[in-house]
Amino acid sequence: xxxxxxxxxxxxxxxxxxxxxxxxxxxxxxxxxxxxxxSGIQPTGILHLGxxxxxxxxxxxxxxxxxxxxxxxxxxxxxxxxHQWKAKTTKQKHDGTVGLLTYPVxxxxxxxxxxxxxxxxxxxxxxxxxLVQDLAQGxxxxxGEFFPVPESILTSMKKVKSLRDPSxxxxxxxxDKLATVRIxxxxxxxxxxxxxxxTDFTSEVxxxxxxxxxxxxxxxxxxxxxxxxxxxxVRRSAGMDTAHYKLxxxxxxxxxxxxxxxxxxxxxxxxxxxxxxxQTGSAKAKELAYTVCQEVKKLVGFL
Numbered sequence: 154x155x156x157x158x159x160x161x162x163x164x165x166x167x168x169x170x171x172x173x174x175x176x177x178x179x180x181x182x183x184x185x186x187x188x189x190x191x192s193g194i195q196p197t198g199i200l201h202l203g204x205x206x207x208x209x210x211x212x213x214x215x216x217x218x219x220x221x222x223x224x225x226x227x228x229x230x231x232x233x234x235x236h237q238w239k240a241k242t243t244k245q246k247h248d249g250t251v252g253l254l255t256y257p258v259x260x261x262x263x264x265x266x267x268x269x270x271x272x273x274x275x276x277x278x279x280x281x282x283x284l285v286q287d288l289a290q291g292x293x294x295x296x297g298e299f300f301p302v303p304e305s306i307l308t309s310m311k312k313v314k315s316l317r318d319p320s321x322x323x324x325x326x327x328x329d330k331l332a333t334v335r336i337x338x339x340x341x342x343x344x345x346x347x348x349x350x351x352t353d354f355t356s357e358v359x360x361x362x363x364x365x366x367x368x369x370x371x372x373x374x375x376x377x378x379x380x381x382x383x384x385x386x387v388r389r390s391a392g393m394d395t396a397h398y399k400l401x402x403x404x405x406x407x408x409x410x411x412x413x414x415x416x417x418x419x420x421x422x423x424x425x426x427x428x429x430x431x432q433t434g435s436a437k438a439k440e441l442a443y444t445v446c447q448e449v450k451k452l453v454g455f456l
Contacts, residue, residue, distance in 0.1 A: 188270045215442035220262035222453060223288050224255055226295075232257065235280050261285040265292075265300050266442050273306040277322060296452040313374060316350040319366035337414065340407045347371070347403035348396075356394035360387050368395060375402045378409040 232238060232254050242249035264272055264285050274282055282305045289300040313323045317332040327333050331349045338346070352367040360383050362369040376386045390398055420427060450456045 215266055215439075215446035216259065216262050218446055219266050219449060220255075220259045222449060223261055223265070223292075224258045226288060226291050227258060227284070231284070235284070237277065237281070257281045257284050258288075261288050264303055265289055266445055267438075268301055268445060269303045270301045271306050272303050273308055275308060275312050275322075277312055279305065279307075299448070299452065313377075314366070314370040316346055316370070319351060319370045334406060336410055337417065338410075343407050343410075344400065344403045347399045347406070350399055352395045352399070356396070358387060358390040358393055358395060358398045360384075371399060371402050375405055378402075378405050 235257060237257075238249065238254060241253060260281055261284060265288070272282060272285070282303070286302050289302045292300055293302075315321045315323050315327060315329075315332040316334065317327075317329045321327075323333050325333060325335075331346050334343055334346055350367065350371060352371070353365055355365065355368075358368065358372065359365060360369050360372045372383055372386055372390075375381075376383045379386070381389075390401070393401070447456065
């Protein structure tokens with residue numbers, strides 16, 4: 154986990170950024186009036202375009218301890234009704250595991266363990282955040298005001314779709330290597346992936362997610378990496394066929410990733426620095442997590 158804490162006098166923010174795999178309510182007041190943003194993505198695999206446009210944890214035992222406590226407060230049907238559980242078990246021919254079923258509770262523990270007040274999410278995580286909020290409120294109702302009820306921050310680029318199947322989101326685990334644009338991809342690889350991106354037989358560039366999902370996904374990516382509105386992107390692409398447009402979007406992505414890739418290569422040359430960052434982040438995470446977990450144990454009667 155990369156853990157950062159940025160504090161200012163009054164109205165300060167503490168920012169926790171985690172490399173971990175994910176309707177607002179007023180958060181419970183905290184003694185120091187801090188706001189804490191928790192964002193996380195799964196640490197396995199190489200980060201891709203969707204991770205970058207959405208939201209960018211040493212693992213400590215307190216995560217699993219709090220997860221178990223929270224799992225005692227949620228009923229089985231609630232987890233079984235979550236959309237991602239239904240979708241993944243259907244894909245796995247209803248052979249889903251308990252680990253997959255209870256994963257949203259672990260996500261809730263990740264968030265609540267740091268008393269987070271805000272969480273950047275994509276639209277596919279809305280249900281999971283509602284579970285987090287319900288668990289926080291349920292715990293507070295039973296044991297007294299303790300956890301802030303975190304608010305969702307929906308990112309402007311809610312979901313980046315697969316370049317090969319625009320009905321599915323872009324994923325690091327997709328077996329089709331052309332479906333996902335990774336931050337570490339070479340310019341040639343990025344061009345190839347966009348050239349092979351699924352569109353349709355209409356050459357005009359338009360934005361119609363319902364009728365032209367493939368082209369609309371590429372337009373949305375273009376708008377996100379350039380900072381332009383979808384309407385402006387479409388206007389500027391007038392007269393361009395989709396084959397040439399895909400190459401233009403590839404160039405925009407390459408340009409966006411260039412400084413990030415340079416920094417990655419620079420950091421890879423200083424492994425001692427990377428190890429130090431990980432160790433420092435781990436120590437900070439442990440310090441925060443241990444305190445909260447001990448307080449939770451006292452409240453529920455374990456200590």
